[in-house]
Amino acid sequence: MKQYTAEEWLPSKSGLGESPLYRVQDDTFYFVDIKNNLVHTVPLSKGWDGRHTLELDEPVTRLDIVDGESNLLAAQTKLGFALLNPIKETLDRITDIHHVEGANVDDKVRMNDGAIDARGKRWASTIA
Template identity: 75%
Template sequence: MKEYIAEEWLPSKSGLGESPLYRESDDTFFFVDIKNKLVHSVPLSQGWSAKHTIESDEPVTRLDIVENRSDVLAAQTKLGFALLDPMKETLDRIVDIHHIHDASLDEKVRMNDGAIDARGRWWAGTMALNEEDTIGRLWCMQGGRVCDASTEDRAAVLNGPVWSPDDKTMYVCDTPQGKIYQYDYDIENGKATNKRLFAKLEDGGMPDGLAVDVEGHIWAAANSQGKLIRFSPEGVATATCVVPEAKMCSCPTFGGVDWKSLFITSISDEGSTGNVYRARVGVPGLQRHPHRG
């Protein structure tokens, strides 16, 4: 099995480092510290010394590119979807989520991971604040409207989703259960069906953030194990990327001039640094779909 080793890159000491994002148009790297409500912007060529950091009034849990715009990012807030201007430090809300049938759940969850599909649908998962109650759901926002798209999916902490290169398969993590699931995905109507187990991490590993390469392999952050695991489309582990001093590695993303750089956030906990790492790998990553505004 191929093994890579990541190097420490940004000394961020994040309480909860998440959502790494590379924007090719201006060669900029972004990530968030959910615990401390921080959003960092880092020019790739200059590194940490040139960073720009803002502190938001509420946690920002996920960032994505906005099509044809470099002034704003698509951002998930505690309970909603928004546009974030990291320089002006403004957050313009698009729509919030609400648990229509049980409003008390609004106080028990927050947004966690998310992604945008090839048709511009913005998917997001919520998680229980206590990380124990199975009340997290999948939500989907399109055209300024959001719906509960989770059907039978309930978990304490949902991570993902990501899609295969042909958009026919969607992957979602049930992090506390150590499981990654896959669905048949209909890109034309945004329906995810036929849920089945894709992979289960061994020895108590918890799959956190996911990234996809051009060969359709899934790179999963094995939170609590200090490594990434690369799974084939058949769910077979084909490579690992060790993340030294970051037992609680949280989320990977691809970027750089050839898209072969893998950036990895981490969490300050249990002896883990909370810093950002990067590794050079042998296959390019897929570019993430932008929000179309």
């Protein structure tokens, strides 16, 4: 049986580290810490010591690249979708989700996972 070993690559001490994203254009790795409302930007040429960490008022649960926008990332937040500019440290809301028309989602619910399909449509789910 083949055995594997693992070693720590980024010592983030994340509460819930998710959504790894690599952007080849600038050799940068991104990921979120959902429990601590953090978004980490790690230039691979500098490693963890060269990181920039953005602390937000709410958790970001997923990141995606925005075509043609080198300063923006598509962000799935606790309650919806936004555009994140990690350099300017801005999170501009696009829309929030609702279970019932006009009512926000229960505090125990948050956006969880998601993906972009072959047609460019975003699929997302919530978790309690």
